[in-house]
Amino acid sequence: MANLNEALAGAFSDMADGLVSGSFGRKKRIGLTLVGSEHGSDELMRAATLAARTYADIEPVLIGDVAEAPFELHPASDLLECHQVMETLLDEGKIDACVTLHYSFPLGVSTVGKVITPAVGREMILATTTGTSDTIRNIAMVKNAIAGIALAKATGIQEPTVGILNVEGAAQVERALRQLIDNGYRMNFTESARADGGVLMRGNDLLQGAPDVMVADSLTGNLMMKVFSSFNTGGSYEALGYGYGPGLGEEARRLVGIISRASGAPVIAGAMRLMADGAQGELLDVYRREMKAAKDAGLDDVLQGLKPKAAAEKTETVTAPPEKITDGDINGIDILDIETARDALWAKQIFARTGMGCTGPVVMVAQDDLEQARLVLKESGFIA
Numbered sequence: 001m002a003n004l005n006e007a008l009a010g011a012f013s014d015m016a017d018g019l020v021s022g023s024f025g026r027k028k029r030i031g032l033t034l035v036g037s038e039h040g041s042d043e044l045m046r047a048a049t050l051a052a053r054t055y056a057d058i059e060p061v062l063i064g065d066v067a068e069a070p071f072e073l074h075p076a077s078d079l080l081e082c083h084q085v086m087e088t089l090l091d092e093g094k095i096d097a098c099v100t101l102h103y104s105f106p107l108g109v110s111t112v113g114k115v116i117t118p119a120v121g122r123e124m125i126l127a128t129t130t131g132t133s134d135t136i137r138n139i140a141m142v143k144n145a146i147a148g149i150a151l152a153k154a155t156g157i158q159e160p161t162v163g164i165l166n167v168e169g170a171a172q173v174e175r176a177l178r179q180l181i182d183n184g185y186r187m188n189f190t191e192s193a194r195a196d197g198g199v200l201m202r203g204n205d206l207l208q209g210a211p212d213v214m215v216a217d218s219l220t221g222n223l224m225m226k227v228f229s230s231f232n233t234g235g236s237y238e239a240l241g242y243g244y245g246p247g248l249g250e251e252a253r254r255l256v257g258i259i260s261r262a263s264g265a266p267v268i269a270g271a272m273r274l275m276a277d278g279a280q281g282e283l284l285d286v287y288r289r290e291m292k293a294a295k296d297a298g299l300d301d302v303l304q305g306l307k308p309k310a311a312a313e314k315t316e317t318v319t320a321p322p323e324k325i326t327d328g329d330i331n332g333i334d335i336l337d338i339e340t341a342r343d344a345l346w347a348k349q350i351f352a353r354t355g356m357g358c359t360g361p362v363v364m365v366a367q368d369d370l371e372q373a374r375l376v377l378k379e380s381g382f383i384a
Contacts, residue, residue, distance in 0.1 A: 031098030034064025047268030109249030122209030148213035154281030163211030243271030
């Protein structure tokens with residue numbers, strides 16, 4: 001009976017909110033961490049207020065160290081604690097998604113952002129903007145294309161068009177994606193707005209938003225995101241767009257979206273909008289379906305063909321030691337060495353994970369192993 005009364009109370013509350021706002025249905029509870037911004041926690045709270053005022057279907061849930069807030073608040077003293085609280089709330093279903101910064105995704109997970117292009121004000125998905133889908137760039141870009149398509153479909157674009165940014169290796173990526181199409185994977189390439197056309201996108205196509213999904217490596221995507229979001233402000237304040245987006249990959253288990261320390265309230269509110277749309281569209285499930293469809297079309301074989309010979313022939317493996325909570329980060333390791341560095345720690349019975357922080361690749365270890373791990377990595381030549 002208590003559960004029934006609670007459900008009825010919730011239904012009547014939703015109806016009342018709908019009569020006031022004109023938007024019916026349960027609001028998406030979107031978390032926002034309040035620690036770490038270069039603009040201070042007040043800017044983040046301003047973003048939450050902006051999101052709630054602009055979008056009737058969003059209910060902000062704040063996580064941080066402020067004394068009081070205009071929305072539900074979960075105390076956390078620093079960013080690490082914010083992320084622990086965030087993960088608990090997501091796992092318990094108390095929030096639908098969360099927006100944060102400086103979150104280390106595991107290797108294989110990268111974020112898919114969305115910008116507003118300056119030429120015609122068109123929205124364009126950037127796949128991807130932070131993290132690393134794979135240590136081999138061409139393979140990463142193929143995976144990024146699938147992630148970008150998933151975000152587009154989950155947020156209302158059922159037949160998204162795809163373009164590949166003309167960076168090093170783009171032609172190989174195009175061939176790989178065409179192999180998937182030939183094998184039955186559904187993908188719609190766009191054409192460059194330049195006279196000679198083609199699927200490889202130029203700078204003009206970036207400005208015009210020629211495709212729904214622009215595929216790039218994450219470092220280039222990160223650079224584009226910063227330029228698109230702050231080209232009118234001199235770079236210190238990101239004022240336009242939807243943030244760096246949700247982390248997608250086969251290891252992604254939670255709907256976590258990224259902003260940067262320079263993101264201002266308009267971008268943070270946009271990021272909350274994007275995460276609410278992703279939650280509504282069941283983004284993680286859509287991604288899993290897209291990945292399955294790609295694998296059914298031979299994705300594994302296609303990716304194997306993109307590996308350099310040395311990487312393809314590598315057979316030596318190291319068994320991971322027992323898992324620990326990895327709450328310590330070690331920076332300064334080259335992305336091409338990140339997995340080898342992890343294996344070096346495993347060989348010394350130090351449990352470690354690989355990930356990508358806002359400033360680059362990281363090896364994550366337990367705090368009580370941090371000093372020993374640094375010593376092992378230094379002796380092995382991975383860090384100075």
